[in-house]
Amino acid sequence: MKLGIEITPLTQQPTGIGYYTLHLLSALSALPDCPEICGFSSGLHKPQTADLPISFRRIAVPTRALYRCWRLFNAPKADAFLGGTDIYHAVNYVLPPLKKAAGVLTIHDLAFLAHPEWCSPKIVAPFRDAVTRHARRADRILVPSEATRKDVLRFLDVAPDKIRVTPLAGDPSFFPMPREEAEEQLREHLQLTGGFLLCVGTLEPRKNLPTLLRAFLKTDLPHKLVFVGGHGWGDALQAQVPLSAQDKKRIVFTGYIRDRGLFPALYSAATAFLFPSWHEGFGIPAVEAMACGCPVIASDTSSLPEVAGSAALYAAPGDTDAWARAMEHLCADITLQEDLRQKSLAQAEAFSWEKCALATMRCYKELL
Structure with missing residues (x-):
């Protein structure tokens, strides 16, 4: 089997789809029946493939210009x-024109259809109509969760029998660290000291960070609230929730952290990981937190209860008081923290990139 797969998301600062592409390719390459893999990329920058045993070809034009060319000229x-492939896997919503290959399309979530106000207009406008067209052309559609499968059926009107659920996983190198070692690493690299609650993700409306920040400021917790992630789109969080001089002492914004080696320390040292998103297709950070034994408080919506199971506390994403109570309850109860740590470690073991790769390979083979 020869597999063509999109690798444009393998950027120098990858986010969710980039990590999905990287870990899926790494896991596929490790399978005994690994196909011949050839990557396809577009854009003005070469994809970051140094750690992957794959070849690739690139069309060095802006990706949106290529999308327009595909749409106008097929x-x-x-x-x-x-050079010809048996399967072509589009990992980022857009299935390109194909000559002979069977087309596989990954749809990570449909938040931009369910609630366009939460998503960048740069995504909503071009993807709103196109995703339906691409989904109907695809021979198989991969989704990361049952929640996303239901959204695909609800919004895209495709045949249920061509959808496959292939759950994702966290970074396979993430494991619990001794707290003292984790705290020392954070002191050295981030100048972060003392107890803290952690939130990881791009700073954008869908992540619902204003609710989290307002909830935290309602508490008298001695902890800091640490936000890790680059700015996405929309108004800056500080503009939406004005902070007093005293508030600012309790809030830390690290920005995008390129060194993935720091994340196990962050998760291992945090009292809790907070995931208040309005909508998630899967929620990789929750699995990574659980893999490090970090207690999780998550929104009770979309895929998050499916992913975190009984290993998390839940609150409605729009209920500021509920989030404040959940944080206070968890921080005050050492027994609960330990119980959730143990449940988190067990829950995280349900997910692996090997399992995702095997499920993806089964899908490819169905099309041969």
């Missing part, structure tokens, strides 16, 4: 550009 054919 060319170039991605599989033909790669």
